[in-house]
Amino acid sequence: MRQTVDFTYDSEQNDLRDAVRALLDRAYGDSEQRRKVVAADPGFDEQTWARLAEMGVLGLPFAEEDGGMGAGPVEVAIVAEEVGRVLAPEPFVEAVVLAGGLVAAVGTxxxxxxxLGPLAEGGSVPAAALAEPRTRWSPAAAGVTATADGGTWRLTGVKEPVAAGARADVLVVSAVVDGGTALFLVRGDAEGLTRTGYRTHDGTRAAHLRLDGTPAELLGEGTADRTAEIEQVLARARIAYSHEAVGAMEAALRTTAGYLTTRKQFGVTLNKFQALTFRAADMYVSLELARSTALWASMVQAAGGDVVAAADRARLQTSRAGRHIGQEAIQLHGGIGVTAEYKVGHYTSRLTAIDHVLGDGDWALSRLAAGVGTYETVDPLGAPYTPPTTG
Structure with missing residues (x-):
């Protein structure tokens, strides 16, 4: 029996989307305002961060007893898409979904x-320090080690890149313990911690973290290997990033379509040229396929399904769509598309950053391909599959 999936939002979800959109439009509806904000440290507007907290956005995925709102993945997806639509530099996915998600999954x-309480109230910005030099999107720690020192732990090694790491009040750091990976909380002002912040190509901030016998608090109880929990939280963050990418792609397409209907060549607007209209239509197809895949992944997460596989599918689709839409948006704008004063290039830069932050499309494809042998064979006409006989 054929099943249908309802991708429409209910009234409360629509209200959330409208409220977040109104707030972020006031803050970053003017692209010049965004350029001013990202030009100065910490790379985002602390007042906008506080207003998001007042709306309950920063506590959306956390349980009420932890100071959150008890909302689900779809609500997180709505906010992430609005963040991407105006390229808001606030570290919503980085702090709430990734760092906060690790604490919610493992912490006491x-x-x-x-x-999570201070995060939800807007008084704290946590960051996840998982990536290490010369590693490639692994949930396991390799170069940072933890040693017990009386009643505390001390971490040694390097983490980079750490999104929002220079601004973070508390860091969630992965480290090797007894051959496994454990998670630790490190205060931003801890001794032995050196943070070197820098601006990335998309205007956001990252940091190089050096830990030299830095005191840390073990996250959770016991030193059991946390790789599985980290993988789950990384998958949720990839899904949220997919929605942020969808918001950016939609804005890039809308901007491009507007340009084609106003810019004139040979006395007519560019949308009169059929080849250009077809290219814009292909961009729309890529956008809608990425949107439905990302929302499907959020629904899989909400239903308690295989979130890792769903995240890989969403990452692959948004990776391909982001590259297609970003490149076409610049091409269809011509020379103005690559100027710093015009926003299309900034959307493409952010889409490129999202594609690489937790594993790119090729990486997701390789993971999906590795498990293709475990899938059942399905006849496209609906008949049971009968293996051919031999002999």
């Missing part, structure tokens, strides 16, 4: 209250 009740 006291740790969740201490970290």
């Amino acid at each position: 009740a006291a740790q969740r209250s201490a970290v």
